[in-house]
Amino acid sequence: MKIFDNPDLYDGESPNVFYKKLLDQVPDLIFKIRWDVETGKFGIIFLSESIKDLYEIPQDVFLTDPHHFFYDRMFPEDAAAFIASLKESREKLAKWDHIYRLQLPEKGLRWMRVTANPELTAKGSVVFYGRATDITDHKEKEARLHISEERFNYALRAASEGIWDWDMKTNVVYFSAQLMKILGKKEVEAYFPNTFWLSRIHPDDAYTYDKSKTDYFKKRNASYESIYRILTDQGKYRWVLSRGRVVSYDENGKPERSIGTLKDINQLKEKEVELGNTINIIVSQNNRLNNFAHIVSHNLRSHASNLKMLLDLFKTADEAEREEMLQHLEAISDGLSITISHLKELVEIQTEIKTVREKLNLRHYLKNILNILHNEIKKHNVDIEINIPLDVTVDYNPAYLESILLNFTTNAIKYSSPERKPMLSYDFEIIEGQKVLSISDNGLGIDLKKHKNSLFGMYKTFHKNQNARGIGLFITKNQVEAMGGKIEVSSELNKGTTFKVYFDEEN
Amino acid sequence: MKKISNLYVIDDDKIYHFLLKNLFKQNGIDVASTFFVNGSDAIEHIKSNNNEETLPDLILLDVNMPIMNGWQFLEEFGKISSELIKKPTIYMISSSNNEVDINKSKEFDGAVKGYFLKPICKEDLDLIFV
Known part of the structure; x- marks a missing residue:
């Protein structure tokens, strides 16, 4: 079916009426100006009626006195640049494109943009066909965006937060400059594959990190939030708080982009x-x-x-x-x-917590104690094994060290099993930078399920032994703790017991 | 009132055993007393003597004892009490004036009739042996 037919171009109107009506539909100011090569001056040849709306000057007033525009409408500061750009365009015959401001009696401040194409006439004059557009709305939006962007950046900087933006299709992550700074890198934004981040997470925190992610993706949590340690370029781990959410999903409901923040909470965490x-x-x-x-x-x-x-x-x-x-x-x-x-x-x-500490040779002290207990050891036919390097020393109170070694040794002999040959071994090791002495026996053992809480309590005894007074372990524990260390125990009934004495070296 | 003829004293303090015997004697209390130095010994004895004659009518129980203390004894006793042909009255007698201990005795509701602080005197015995 045919909707349109092909009528005469002007449809019976005069061309003037036809073009005027068309031009009235254009909100922009449309103009033609000429630069006369003989006078060296500009003249306005045509201005559309929208000049009345845009400049708040009636068309005829403007045409009779164009200077009115410069004195009364344009921002004085902008006039020189306006004229210069027009001149330049005329000389180079390049497109005139210029932004300037108006101060209108009613509408107030307006931003305008003028564009025009210069054409050189045969006589050497130049004619401009062009338009001027009110771009105030656009300018205001731009300014608002600029302000909010600025506000956002300052806020993030003040909160020491970085931003990440994870493209889950390509697995590439954008890291903001602030985030790079947290990592101890140059404060410049960067893109890295997701694995770059994963490889820097502290191994001990990997599980909680994964869990908070899956919990969020499986909708168990409304938003993603995780606290973990991340490796910096200085080789140290820092505590960070990462928060985020998926911002877009593909047509199958699969997340395809996530955005979030990363906050350095190291100080807070260290305080904690x-x-x-x-x-x-x-x-x-x-x-x-x-x-x-x-x-x-x-x-x-x-x-x-x-x-x-x-x-x-x-x-x-x-x-x-x-x-x-x-x-x-x-x-x-x-x-x-x-x-x-x-x-x-x-x-x-x-x-006496501040009692003197001395550098004591552990092996030497142990030998002394075993000498003191020589008769007991012989009587019970105890096998003794010592795995302490010759040069190991501990910073300790001599009386405490003697008392501790004496107590564990006498306990081990006292609670040896009558069913087997007593064995006692002393092993030295370093656990997480701390010197540790393990004293293991193959004696009666202690039911830790029952007695764990009262093991080091006062006057607690767990064996039907006439000599049990229940004070030794209590005193020993107090001495070890007074020196800043701790005692760990593991035991199995009728198999044996191991006590681990941690010596504190830091104080 | 129930006649008390059999008494168990569970306390690790041997001097206290001696003193209690003398206190009974001086106050004319005539009961067959059996003394234990910890809860474990008493439980074993009860388990192997589940009969009218040997089971106690009354137990005086200490709190702090080696091997099996008063609380552990009450737990073990609770497990076997339904099989016993006699249900004894239990008093706790301890030198611990710790609030925690005194309150804990109330948790064994029904099983423990009262908590007495050492030293025990004639008036306490009057209350226990009414």
Whole structure:
């Protein structure tokens, strides 16, 4: 079906009317100006009526006095450049393209852009056909964008955050300049394959990193957020907080682009770790205090109450009974003395934290202890193995080191299994920079499930052994901790026990 | 009131054993007392003597003991109590005035009738042996 036919071009109108009506549809100012080669001056030949809207000058006023435009409408600062650009275009016969500002009585500040093509006439004059467009809206948008971009950049910089933009189709990631700075690189934005980032994540954090990613992709979390350590160019790890989300999905619902931020939270995290350490110290001190309160509460009280009961009974007892009671009185007195000496030992450990440390040869000290225990070792026919290099030294209090070695050794002999030949081995190793001595036996073992919490408590014994007093491990633990170290234990019933003594070297 | 004829004392303090015996004697309390130095010994004894004559009517239990303390004893005892032909009254007697211990005895609701602090005196015995 035919919608259009082909009528005469002007459709019966005069060409003037026809073109005027067409031009009225154009919001831009359309003009023709001429530069006369003889006078060396410009003259306006044609101006469309839109001059009234755009410049707020009636067409006829402008045509009679074009200078009005310069004095009354144009920004004075812009006039010189305007004229210069027009001249240049005329001389070079290059396209005139210039942006300038107007100050209008009603609309106020407007941005304008003029473009025109110069044509050289046969006589040497130049004619411009062109238009001027109001570009204020465009300019304002540009300015707003510029401001918001600036605001964004400053905010990110102040928050020490970088930006990443991950193209998941190509697996290439954009890293902002700030992010590169966090990595210790030059502060210039860059593109890297995704593997570049993955290879820098601390191995211990790889799991949590992967998990937070999958949790987000599987929609278990509304947004992606992960805290982990990243390797910097200086070879050190820094804690960072990464946040982001998928911004576009392909037609199959597969994510294809993710954007997010990366924040350096190293200082915060280090403070957190420091705080955690402080809390640990407080907790262990509190435990020691509790134990101390316990010994006072339980042990002194038990002697005191026995004494009280004994004296009450003594009053009404007959001669024979009194004789027996006196013997018990002696036992109470002995018990009290022992408890008080334990108490004294403990108080000394707590208060002598700054006691002298000396460089002590570990192997040498152990040999001394084994000499002291020579008779016991021979009696029980204990096999002893020592794997300590000759030159190993520890910075320790000599009395504590003796006491610790003595305690673990006597314990191992005391709780050896009657079913097999006792074996005792001392092994030295370095674990994460800390000197560690392991003391292993093949004795009775301890049921750690049952006794783990009370193992190092005061007056805890786990074996039916007459000599068990339950004070040794408690004192030993206090001494090791007072020196800044720790004790670890592993044990299996009827197989043996290993105690690991960590010597603190940092203080 | 239930007649108390059999008594178990579970406490690692041998002097206390002696003192308690004398306190009973001076106050004219006539019971067959068996003494244990830890919870484990007492549990073993109870397990192998599940009869009317030997099972206790009353248990005086200490808290802090080696090998098996008072709390561990109560746990073990709870496991076997349904098989016992007698249900003894249990009092805890300890020199621990620790709030934690005193409150913990209340957790063994029903099993532990009371908590006494050492030293034990005549008035305490009156309450226990009413």
